[in-house]
Amino acid sequence: MEYRFKVWLEKEGQPVLGDGLLHLLTMIRQHGSIRKAAGEMKMSYRQAWGNIKKAEDRLGINLLIKQIGGEAGGGAQLTPEAEMFIERYREFRSEVDSAVRESFRKFFEPGES
Amino acid sequence: MEYRFKVWLEKEGQPVLGDGLLHLLTMIRQHGSIRKAAGEMKMSYRQAWGNIKKAEDRLGINLLIKQIGGEAGGGAQLTPEAEMFIERYREFRSEVDSAVRESFRKFFEPGES
DNA sequence: ATGCGTTATGCTGGTAAAAACATAACCCAT
DNA sequence: ATGGGTTATGTTTTTACCAGCATAACGCAT
Numbered sequence: 001m002e003y004r005f006k007v008w009l010e011k012e013g014q015p016v017l018g019d020g021l022l023h024l025l026t027m028i029r030q031h032g033s034i035r036k037a038a039g040e041m042k043m044s045y046r047q048a049w050g051n052i053k054k055a056e057d058r059l060g061i062n063l064l065i066k067q068i069g070g071e072a073g074g075g076a077q078l079t080p081e082a083e084m085f086i087e088r089y090r091e092f093r094s095e096v097d098s099a100v101r102e103s104f105r106k107f108f109e110p111g112e113s
Numbered sequence: 114m115e116y117r118f119k120v121w122l123e124k125e126g127q128p129v130l131g132d133g134l135l136h137l138l139t140m141i142r143q144h145g146s147i148r149k150a151a152g153e154m155k156m157s158y159r160q161a162w163g164n165i166k167k168a169e170d171r172l173g174i175n176l177l178i179k180q181i182g183g184e185a186g187g188g189a190q191l192t193p194e195a196e197m198f199i200e201r202y203r204e205f206r207s208e209v210d211s212a213v214r215e216s217f218r219k220f221f222e223p224g225e226s
Numbered sequence: 227a228t229g230c231g232t233t234a235t236g237c238t239g240g241t242a243a244a245a246a247c248a249t250a251a252c253c254c255a256t
Numbered sequence: 257a258t259g260g261g262t263t264a265t266g267t268t269t270t271t272a273c274c275a276g277c278a279t280a281a282c283g284c285a286t
Contacts, residue, residue, distance in 0.1 A: 002126075007118040007213060009221075015117075035232065044275065049234070066233060069283030073231025092220040099212035100120060107205040108122075148262065157245065162264070179263060182253025186261025 003104045007096050009089065016058045017089050024048055025063065025078060025086055032075045034064075059085075116217045120209050122202060129171045130202050137161055138176065138191060138199055145188045147177075172198075 008018030027037035038048035056063050063082040067074045078086075121131030140150035151161035169176050176195040180187045191199075 001129075002123045003120065004123055004128075005118060005120040005209070007116065010115045010117055013115075016114075033232070045233090046235085046276075047274080053234090067283090068233045068281070070232080071284055073284085074233055074282075075231095076233080088220055092216055095216040095219075096118070096213050099216065100209050103205055103208040103212065106208075107201055146262070158263090159246080159265085160244080166264090180253090181251070181263045183262080184254050186254085187252075187263055188261095189263080 001108055003100065003108070005096075005100050007093060011058050014054075014058045016055050017085070019093070021051055021055055022086055022089060022093075024051065025082060028064065028076055029078050029083075032077060033072075034066075034076050061085075114221055116213065116221070118209075118213050120206060124171050127167075127171045129168050130198070132206070134164055134168055135199055135202060135206075137164065138195060141177065141189055142191050142196075145190060146185075147179075147189050174198075 006018070009016050023041065024037060024043070027040050028034055031037050031040065034048055034052070035045045038045045041048075052063060061081050062079050063085075064076045065079055066076045119131070122129050136154065137150060137156070140153050141147055144150050144153065147161055147165070148158045151158045154161075165176060174194050175192050176198075177189045178192055179189045
């Protein structure tokens with residue numbers, strides 16, 4: 001017997017940040033490009049871009065500073081607001097993770113070493 | 114800004130109990146019939162029955178005592194094992210709920226009365 | 227000027243999930 | 257023996273979502 005859970009943030013009933021977008025944004029920070037980040041995950045650029053767009057629209061803030069054209073063709077990096085936001089979510093998510101794990105042990109693995 | 118979460122139990126990677134089935138089983142206990150329970154929710158009997166079947170198969174235990182035909186046409190009631198199981202899940206789920214709510218407040222509603 | 231690699235965005239076909247439909251079997255009551 | 261209300265299950269239809277395709281604009285480098 002195992003457990004699973006999902007947690008995410010919404011604004012006006014619309015999802016704005018969950019594990020998927022967190023991962024994507026993290027990869028973008030790491031690679032400096034939406035396309036490269038999407039490539040690393042099993043995601044199409046089309047989908048990655050759409051997810052970011054939706055989140056930005058719903059949040060009403062820019063998550064990325066994007067550049068079209070240039071020496072590397074272009075690129076994207078996180079805005080300071082995005083950095084703050086995902087960091088806070090990461091901590092929240094981490095605390096929830098611990099809590100769920102502990103509750104599961106308590107109720108479904110009582111006498112385990 | 115709001116949060117949402119889902120939590121459920123699995124066996125060998127297959128879901129066996131979550132909020133949906135919990136609700137369904139609760140309604141069955143209340144009404145003594147799969148069909149009536151499904152009717153109360155916005156669910157078709159076909160779907161309700163299928164969900165229960167899958168869970169029973171995966172768990173390897175009977176969740177319902179079912180009767181075909183009879184004075185009321187038939188009916189269904191929870192087995193003692195099902196009662197124990199869903200009660201434990203309910204408590205687990207409740208604890209998780211509290212924990213998530215608290216973490217959310219901590220990280221996203223710092224100075225609220 | 228041509229090309230490369232990027233952001234940006236509409237469109238479309240396929241697929242998987244969900245809903246609806248159709249029957250059968252059962253048993254008590256009338 | 258007929259009917260009502262149930263469990264049980266296969267089949268079909270509809271819907272919703274996702275993947276991929278296509279295309280444009282941009283700016284630097286060569």
